[in-house]
Amino acid sequence: MxxxxxxxxxxxxxxxxxxxxxxxxxxxxxxxxxxxxxxxxxxxxxxxxxxxxxxxxxxxxxxxxxxxxxxxxxxxxxxxxxxxxxxxxxxxxxxxxxxxxxxxxxxxxxxxxxxxxxxxxxxxxxxxxxxxxxxxxxxxxxxxxxxxxxxxxxxxxxxxxxxxxxxxxxxxxxxxxxxxxxxxxxxxxxxxxxxQGFSRFGDGEQTVRYVWPHSLAEISQNLVWALLLGLIGGVLGLLFLGLRRHLSRTLKRWNPLSQALLTGGVLAAMSQLQPLALMSGELQITPMLQGALVTNGHTLMLLGLLKLGLCALCLSSGWIGGQFFPLIFGASAIGMGLGELWPQVVPGQVAVSSLTAAIQSAVLGQALLPLLITAAVLKGHALAGALIGSVMGLGVRQITNAKKRD
Structure with a gap:
């Protein structure tokens, strides 16, 4: 053995x-x-x-x-x-x-x-x-x-x-x-x-340090928000899957050339309107969390939704690729946007990790894999929020599927 x-x-x-x-x-x-x-x-x-x-x-x-x-x-x-x-x-x-x-x-x-x-x-x-x-x-x-x-x-x-x-x-x-x-x-x-090397492992999301709660009140607040945002992330994941199904059914009536050209036209327009919504988002995550890209809360939330929507459109029209990084970037942008809009209420770092793990759990139907992906990509950033988010996202998917079967 x-x-x-x-x-x-x-x-x-x-x-x-x-x-x-x-x-x-x-x-x-x-x-x-x-x-x-x-x-x-x-x-x-x-x-x-x-x-x-x-x-x-x-x-x-x-x-x-x-x-x-x-x-x-x-x-x-x-x-x-x-x-x-x-x-x-x-x-x-x-x-x-x-x-x-x-x-x-x-x-x-x-x-x-x-x-x-x-x-x-x-x-x-x-x-x-x-x-x-x-x-x-x-x-x-x-x-x-x-x-x-x-x-x-x-x-x-x-x-x-x-x-x-x-x-x-x-x-x-x-x-x-x-x-x-x-x-x-x-x-x-x-x-x-x-x-890749182990030199970056365990450093946290580069120069973005997680601020641990210092009191019972802060711990309770972070826990409540992690649960709530995990629920929201799970719903976002189901909406992403629903959008993919809807687009696939709609575009199925079109020929492959028309489908691909439609997506190409949308991406071309977006390259002028909001270029950050293009690409995988893999290289954009760190500068975004550092505040080097966008700092306006509404713009961040719109950017996150656009990234998710464009990813769903691409996957439904013959532009096939990975969904990990677009999901992570989209959820991170929405989480950061919530933190920027209500900084005294929503803990931004918990929002990012909870939403990121939850949306992946709901999309993949798994809990451990999204937790590891979130921990690796965000380099351990607010890991407790990711743990709660991954469980909440999977729970939302399972409860929804159970109701559909009934």
């Missing part, structure tokens, strides 16, 4: 580290293409500073390309949860590599879609792991695809998320069994350590 665990850990760490390296190269390519079109400021989390004409043409061009490819039968990029479900249900040997996956995913990201890169990276690296079967030693390694996905998530500073994502599922929220945890956790830590 111990020897098998050691062997699994060693091979998973190797694949995770290699996947982290390949993920870093792919992210470098994405960043270079985005900087070429949108300007270097985007990589710092700032509004685009590229030529305005190019900011209009990029989403439209990407929409045209996505629409034409899909109209000709190109398979869309699966979302991260779909890739994980394929691994669960069919195993690694059933994954079908498609060049259209990375091409459509790349177009959506470079075109300014409000999408995260994790879906593209996870799928590409899972498909890459199939190529390892050509070598006899690698062919015998279990969990190749799972370890590759986990290593890619480690690249984003999420070292434990891969193990939980591969073990926790909406129909089984409390996973058990060493072999469902070990490969993902070890490979995720390897990808994190090699290309």
């Amino acid at each position: 111990l020897a098998e665990a050691f062997s699994t850990s060693l091979t998973s760490a190797l694949i995770g580290a290699v996947a982290g390296a390949m993920g870093a190269l792919l992210m470098a390519l994405i960043s270079w293409l985005i900087a070429m079109g949108w300007g270097d400021a985007v990589l710092l989390g700032q509004p685009a500073n590229g030529p305005q004409l190019l900011q209009l043409l990029l989403p439209l061009g990407a929409g045209l390309a996505i629409g034409l490819l899909r109209q000709r039968g190109a398979d869309p990029l699966p979302e991260l949860h779909s890739t994980i479900e394929e691994l669960h249900e069919h195993g690694e040997h059933k994954l079908q590599p498609r060049s259209s996956h990375w091409l459509l995913g790349l177009l959506a990201l470079v075109g300014g879609g409000s999408l995260g890169p994790e879906a593209l990276l996870s799928r590409c690296l899972a498909e890459w792991s199939i190529g390892l079967s050509r070598w006899g030693w690698f062919k015998a390694i279990p969990w190749r695809g799972a370890s590759a996905i986990s290593g890619s998530l480690g690249l984003f500073g999420l070292p434990l998320v891969g193990g939980v994502a591969l073990a926790e599922r909406p129909d089984r929220p409390l996973p058990a069994g060493l072999w469902r945890w070990l490969p993902g956790v070890v490979s995720g830590i390897a990808g994190f350590a090699v290309f």
Whole structure:
């Protein structure tokens, strides 16, 4: 048993580290293409500073390309949860590599879609792991695809998320069994350590320190707000899912080209009206929490809602990518906005962490995974609020689903 665990850990760490390296190269390519079109400021989390004409043409061009490819039968990029479900249900040997996956995913990201890169990276690296079967030693390694996905998530500073994502599922929220945890956790830590490093771990959201409550009254206030905002975050998550379903039903009557062009046109218009609503939000989170982007409460709340709405539109119209970072940024912006509007009433830091964890729990139907994602992305910022928010968000989803069944 111990020897098998050691062997699994060693091979998973190797694949995770290699996947982290390949993920870093792919992210470098994405960043270079985005900087070429949108300007270097985007990589710092700032509004685009590229030529305005190019900011209009990029989403439209990407929409045209996505629409034409899909109209000709190109398979869309699966979302991260779909890739994980394929691994669960069919195993690694059933994954079908498609060049259209990375091409459509790349177009959506470079075109300014409000999408995260994790879906593209996870799928590409899972498909890459199939190529390892050509070598006899690698062919015998279990969990190749799972370890590759986990290593890619480690690249984003999420070292434990891969193990939980591969073990926790909406129909089984409390996973058990060493072999469902070990490969993902070890490979995720390897990808994190090699290309993210532990230097930033535990520092809190950079230069944004969490102020712990100093009295029983403050503790009670934070607890009440964490519960309330967790409830609100859960409702936001359900509204996000409802918007996706509504848009999917509405746009289903349109052909793929019209769907993609519509989204491209909306993104092009938004690039002039509110450019911060574009992109994944991954690089915008820290400067936003530092107050370097927007400080007006109403603007922050509108920005958060726009990010969520654009993400839902993209995912419903063939612009496929990740939803983790748009959800986190959108919820963080709304939480900050509430704190700015009522600073004496709403604890802003608790609002950010509670809403962020709750909206993910409601969308994913899980509690532990959103907690780890929130803790990793916000670097432990107001972790107690995230813990309460993740439970509240899952509770809202489960209660709502139970009422629908009745």
